[in-house]
Amino acid sequence: MLSRSNLLKLLSAFFVFGAWEVAGRIPVSFAFPTFLESMTALAILIWDGTLFTAYGETLRPLVVGILISGFFGIGIGLFIGLNRKLDWLVSPIFVVMQTAPLAALIPLLVMAYGIGLTSKVFVFCIMAMPVIALNTGGAVRNTPASIKEMGLAFLGTRSDIVLKIVLPAASPIIFAGLRLGISAGFIGAILAELKITPTGVGDIITYSRSIADYPSMYAAIFSIIVLAVVFLNLLEKLERFLFGGLNRGYASE
Amino acid sequence: MSETKQISENAVEVRNVFKNYGDVEALRDLTLQFPKGQLTSLLGPSGCGKTTLLKIIAGLIPATSGEVLVNGKPVTGPGPDRAFVFQDFALLPWATVLRNVAFGLELRGVPKPQREEIAVKYIKDVGLSGFEQSYPHELSGGMRQRVGLARALSVDAQVLLMDEPFSAVDEQTRRKFQEDLLSLVQNENKTFLFVTHSIEEAVYVSDQIAILLPRPSRVSEIIRPTGFRNKDKDSIRRDAEYLDIVDKIWASLRTYVE
16 A cells, blocks of 8 residues: 555656656657657666666766765855854855856866866866855854853863754755755756766767657656656655754754 | 851852943943852843853853852853753754753763763653653653753752743743752752742742842842741742742832833
């Protein structure tokens, strides 16, 4: 027996894919395949191993990007949240990064760092880091003053207070930032593969578009969305494992 | 000789303390003694600096000038000789009652088995047995403050600083707390500093009441109820001296209340 929430998820998937199928059959556009055509193409891509080779290529900037932007994003966010001067110094850089038209900057990155892994990781980080750092900073700054004061009154050291009070208190918003940042990073990673050099999944998208094999193109796009959703779900599981008690609300009033 | 006697009698001494926030004068030349083993209330209308004074004694905020002595030693920051009970409880929402009560000991580096053993004892003392694994949001306001009290007791400090600890709990619970506080003062050999804005509460629980007046903050009067302190808890509220003191304090405070 399915649980209610799983049933709703299935129902919602059914409606979305159903709408896709209908739109493909009308057809909305010559270049828009049906859901079933795309899934068939996806099965073929998986079957002949193309997709796995592609992800072997795509996952590298993705994984390196997640690690770098996660670690440094949270780290820098922690510092800007704890230190007002650093906040003034660093936050504007992130705001600029966040609002910069990335596609227009990619040629500059390529000139500076070439067409390899470095540029692609850069694109991921430009997309992901600002959200992670700014969210972390905001959450750290807004730790309830009274529990920090409690930590001081009971002789907590500065690192005690950061590790045992500030970080756990900020964790829901830090994780929200990670989720938003990493999904933006996924977009960045694919953008890099389309704009810099067609490798991995970006290559499948570019190539199948150029030979008008639209089902394969949509299959590749679909696969990256699935990967992102699976990853974000894992992140949510990690959050619940680390800070299970936190989603229970503050008990001050 | 008289110097050492002085130190042994007063757990906390505040000498000529000034505190300014920019141009605002929060405390002016405040001098006050807190006798050992007794409960002293800081009573006054809001904005009279009673919480500021308590936090200066706790070492959480520095005085602009003047000094605070705890057991004869000057205060430079928070210390193991003082424990704080917060008005808004200041519990960690992600931690169980057990971890919250043991948190003061955790910050002092007491190993987990020991600190949990101590915590369990004080959880029992404040009447929360069976709630060790509950989270703060699952408790009522009064129970949360019992957790805050158990946390302060478990670090075994000689001086307990209580910042309006009962103001966020309902009236019935507050009365029960006041009665429990009287037994606590009798049974534990500790000094209690108790901030409140309730005249009845201050007179009911205190050995000594310091009345603070605002703008600029100063101690206007020190009252030591004598007659009913050793009486039965239930008859205090009907005692003539109790009622007289309540009236007298109100008479001196009413001009400061807008």
